[in-house]
Structure formats: structure tokens, C-alpha cells
Amino acid sequence: MVAVMPAAGRRTSEPLGPAACESDAKKLEYIEEMTANAGEVQERVLAEILSRNAGTEYLRRHGMGGATDRKTFREKLPVVTYEDLRPEIQRIADGDRSAILSAEPISEFLTSSGTSAGERKLMPTIEEDLDRRELLYSLLMPVMNVYVPGLDKGKGLYFLFVKSETKTAGGLAARPVLTSYYNSHHFRQRPFDPYNVYTSPTAAILCPDPRQSMYAQMLCGLLHRLDVLRVGAVFASGLLRAIRFLQLNWRSLAADIASGELSAEVSDRSVREALFPLLRPDPDLARFIAGECAAGEWGGIVRRIWPKTKYLDVIVTGAMAPYIPTLEFYSGGLPMACTMYASSECYFGLNLRPMCPPAEVAYTIMPNMGFFEFIPLDSGDASPAPPVGLTEVEQGKEYELVITTYAGLYRYQVGDVLQVAGFHNTAPAFKFVRRKNVILSIDSDKTDEAELQAAVGRAAAWLAEASGLGVAEYTSQACTEEIPGHYVVYWELIGGGSAAAEVMERCCWEMEEALNVVYRQNRARDGSIGPLEIRVVRQGTFEEVMDCAIARGASINQYKLPRCVGFRPIIELLDSRVVAAHFSPAPPTWWPEGSRGRA
Numbered sequence: 001m002v003a004v005m006p007a008a009g010r011r012t013s014e015p016l017g018p019a020a021c022e023s024d025a026k027k028l029e030y031i032e033e034m035t036a037n038a039g040e041v042q043e044r045v046l047a048e049i050l051s052r053n054a055g056t057e058y059l060r061r062h063g064m065g066g067a068t069d070r071k072t073f074r075e076k077l078p079v080v081t082y083e084d085l086r087p088e089i090q091r092i093a094d095g096d097r098s099a100i101l102s103a104e105p106i107s108e109f110l111t112s113s114g115t116s117a118g119e120r121k122l123m124p125t126i127e128e129d130l131d132r133r134e135l136l137y138s139l140l141m142p143v144m145n146v147y148v149p150g151l152d153k154g155k156g157l158y159f160l161f162v163k164s165e166t167k168t169a170g171g172l173a174a175r176p177v178l179t180s181y182y183n184s185h186h187f188r189q190r191p192f193d194p195y196n197v198y199t200s201p202t203a204a205i206l207c208p209d210p211r212q213s214m215y216a217q218m219l220c221g222l223l224h225r226l227d228v229l230r231v232g233a234v235f236a237s238g239l240l241r242a243i244r245f246l247q248l249n250w251r252s253l254a255a256d257i258a259s260g261e262l263s264a265e266v267s268d269r270s271v272r273e274a275l276f277p278l279l280r281p282d283p284d285l286a287r288f289i290a291g292e293c294a295a296g297e298w299g300g301i302v303r304r305i306w307p308k309t310k311y312l313d314v315i316v317t318g319a320m321a322p323y324i325p326t327l328e329f330y331s332g333g334l335p336m337a338c339t340m341y342a343s344s345e346c347y348f349g350l351n352l353r354p355m356c357p358p359a360e361v362a363y364t365i366m367p368n369m370g371f372f373e374f375i376p377l378d379s380g381d382a383s384p385a386p387p388v389g390l391t392e393v394e395q396g397k398e399y400e401l402v403i404t405t406y407a408g409l410y411r412y413q414v415g416d417v418l419q420v421a422g423f424h425n426t427a428p429a430f431k432f433v434r435r436k437n438v439i440l441s442i443d444s445d446k447t448d449e450a451e452l453q454a455a456v457g458r459a460a461a462w463l464a465e466a467s468g469l470g471v472a473e474y475t476s477q478a479c480t481e482e483i484p485g486h487y488v489v490y491w492e493l494i495g496g497g498s499a500a501a502e503v504m505e506r507c508c509w510e511m512e513e514a515l516n517v518v519y520r521q522n523r524a525r526d527g528s529i530g531p532l533e534i535r536v537v538r539q540g541t542f543e544e545v546m547d548c549a550i551a552r553g554a555s556i557n558q559y560k561l562p563r564c565v566g567f568r569p570i571i572e573l574l575d576s577r578v579v580a581a582h583f584s585p586a587p588p589t590w591w592p593e594g595s596r597g598r599a
Ligand code: AMP
Pocket: 111, 112, 113, 114, 177, 315, 317, 318, 319, 338, 340, 341, 342, 343, 344, 345, 414, 416, 432, 435, 444
């Protein structure tokens, strides 16, 4: 391709393509157009959001006076966190229908996996946001088709789930963004698209019982094994959970396939109806599945059961990165495609090179999804630098994402730290670096240092009461060696003593009880997190950890024990000093949010 001289101030990139079909070509052109005019699109989006919502209580209170320009916006509106907006959100949740944040009525709340005071954050959304989400989804396959031909010749085996939903005191639905999307007509009545045929019937995806839903989706995946071209889930942890499910349930699944009868375990009527036409006695397939699974050779199982799979469609960036080796093992080294970056607050962008290795994944922000600002993180100044615009970010630098949305979040800190990896036309592509403050994560849970501290505090109080012992030091790790992964908390007890097993087990459970609702739901309802483990280490271990850090260059005066460790040599040191390990004997209490009368 002939290099084109960039116009002044513009950065160019190879155009996307060739498109697989005419409708894909239109979508790719659309991406080119949006990214080529990122600055202009952002100005338009900001003006639209501010003019539509000019009469809202929030914008009036901040003295916007109907202005729609970036300068006034920056001068008048503060950068905020969820805590700042909590009073407004609570009023909406309680039933105040006046134009508080958004002129458009809030259609529902999206419950984020980010928590505040132990509860999921409630993100306001408006009806038309569904169109924006659908728009971003509609761009994914046209991009993928550029890199992987023939995806219209088969199906996708995706493990997709809805989660529990509730109503706020004021009667608005509160549910995760994907639950909202799967229940929308956009998903339920989607037109046939040969590039987007799923093995899972919609009824199986919408089944509220996670076990029945998984059973039905896995069964359909096995029945269509020779049609499957891609295997996926939203996050890596979800796909691994499906593989684990196969390991534990293949006998029953194979029996259903052999007899052509669906196990009575699946009692959901609409799932039974959806599966009925698919099941015929197929002893050969049943024998094949049983043979593969009984052999106990799980390495490469995905390739053997679904031999035409071209890639795994699953997010392995951010908190999911530790799962990459396990996925490689089970899939026999299939490529992993991370296609998009989104949240309850706003959908952000997509990976324009989805088949790149995980370490190179970068998400190009689509400038029409919302208005984006970025707080520079490495400015070196004591006070935080002011946010810059989407087209003002610099290659290689790290930023914290701040968004302004159509639904009425203004200059809201999402909590994600991103690094500019490059540009597509004038739109930056970001590597996901980390979630601010989160130290432990297994699935969608996000535990920060303060939450872990509070959990240790609660368990330590129980330990003191039951055995008179105290916790001298602690740290933790998210252990993903087994599926599901679990939290491991290392404790050194004062005086190096140890307590009875029942006491320590109760300590594990007390910690789980103290953790946030997303952790407890993942653990108690979804089974996506295993029982919390306390590993008691012998006296002096944490001093050794400090010595090790100092030997590696840490300052002796400034040394602070990390409350979470990921560095292998430190984990190995801790593990080699373990004197006893205890697991939580029962899942923590969990109830659907709102069912206790809260918003
Ligand atoms: P939620 O609001 O529960 O939907 O969670 C959204 C958060 O999940 C984002 O703010 C990110 O922290 C994380 N996330 C979403 N997509 C990705 C991705 N592709 N890679 C890494 N983290 C992601």
C-alpha cells in the first residue's frame, strides 16, 4: 500500500479492509469516518448532550446557563465520582421523575460490578442507549471478518448469561447491562445474520437459573459441535467455568444426547421447548463426547470437541490476564480475540485488530459513544493534571478515563486506567492497564484494599473472641490455578500461634461475609468464585517478604507491605512458609439487591 502523507495535525493508519460483504463495507466505512473526525464528532456529542439536558437540575445548579461549548463545560462542571452523585441517584431510584440528571426519562438502572459501600453502583440509562450499544456490537463482526474469513459458514458457541434483577424503591428495574441487553428486543428479535448465528437458543441465554442455562448452552454446543467456528464468553473466567462444567457434567450431557431426552434437571419450560426440536437420540455423538471426557486428557479439549474453532472470543485483558495460560491449555493454543471495551456507564470502543496477541490488545474509542476526557496520570506534579480531550492524549502515556454520557453522567470518573497504544486515524487506541484501587478480582468482582482490610478486621475480631489470638500481618492473592479461582489470604498470627480448624474456617467465612455484594453473588449464586482460603504462615514470614523486597531495591524506610501480591517469587516464598490452610465452609449470605427494600 502506498503511504499517504498525513494532513497537518492528523495521524493516519491503514484503512480497515477488505470487507467480507457489502454491509460490512458500510460498517467499516463508518468506523473510518468516525475515527477520521474524532475531534469534530466529540464536539458534536458534547453539544448534543449539553443542549438536550440544559434544563436539568444538575446542569442548572452548576451554572451552565444553556452553554454547550467545551470551555464552559470545563469551567463549570467538576470531575466527579459515584459518591458525589449518590444523592441524585438515590432520588431517581426512590421515584423522583423530575429531570435531575437527564432530560430523557431514566428507563432503568444498570448495576455495575464496581461497588460503593459494598453495594453495586447504579448507573442511570435511557432508552436510546440500547441503540448505541447495538451500534457498537454491529461493528464487531465486520472487523472480525476482515481477519477471519468464512465465519458465515457456521456458528458461534457463546456462553451468555442473565443475572438477577430487582426493582428500586421507585419501581425502576436495576440489572446488569448485559442482562438488560439480552432482554431487549434488540437482542431477542434480532434479524438473522449469517455471521452471528449462536448455538445457544435465546431461551437458554435468558434462563434465570445459572445452572440450567449453562447445561442447556453446553448441550447445544455439543449437539452442533461440527458447526462451531468460534467459542466464547464475555470474560475468560466465564469460558473457563463452562469448561469446568463440562468436566463435571459430561456424563449427564452424554446420556441426554444418547437418549435424545433432556435431563429432568432442566425444568425451565421455555428452555425445554427450545431444546426439544434439537434433541434426537445420537449414540455416536454421545460415545464421542464420553470418550473424550472420560479419557481425562483435558489439554486441547476445545479443539477436539469443536474441531473447526478458529478462535476464542473472550476478554483476556485487565483482571482476566491471569487466565491466559489456562485458556491456552484447554483450547490447545487457539488465538484469543478481545473485541470490545465497555461498561455499565457507557460503551467505549472496539479492538480493530482482534486477532492480535493479548499483550498487544488496544481498544479504539468510538467518539460517538459519549464524550471522553482523560486525566493524565504521569504528570509528575503533586496536584492532578486537568483532563485532556480524546484527540489530545499522547502516545505511551497513561490516563484515567472520565466520561460524559447521554444519560446524564457529567465528567464522571470510571475508575479505569488506560495507556495510549496508538491511533486509528485521529481516534486513540488504548491498552487497558488496570482498574484503579482494585487489588483482587476473580470474575466480575472488584475488591479494593479498604474492603480487604475491613474483611480481615471482621475475621480477626472473631479470631480474638474465639481463641484470643491476633493477626500480625496479612496479604493476599487472586489464585486462578483452579477453576473457579478463589481469594487466598496469607495470615501471620501474633506470636506465631495457630487456632483450631473450625475457628479458622469461620474466619474465612467471616471474611466472605464482609466482602462486597458482587463477590458474594459470584460466590453464592453464580459459583464463579471458589471458597476463600486463609493460609497461615509461620512467624517471621512477613519479615522475609520485606527482606526480599529490600534486596530487590525497595527503600527500607518506605517499605509498605503490599496487601496483594502477584510477583511469583514472593508468592512462592509465602507458600513455602504455610503451616496450615483453611477454606470457607459455606457460601456467604447473598440476596438480590433491592430485595431488602434498598435501592
Ligand atoms: P461493569 O460496569 O460491571 O460492566 O464493568 C465495566 C468494567 O469492566 C470496565 O470499567 C473495566 O474496568 C472492565 N472491562 C470492561 N471491558 C474490558 C476489557 N475489554 N478489558 C479489560 N477490562 C474491561
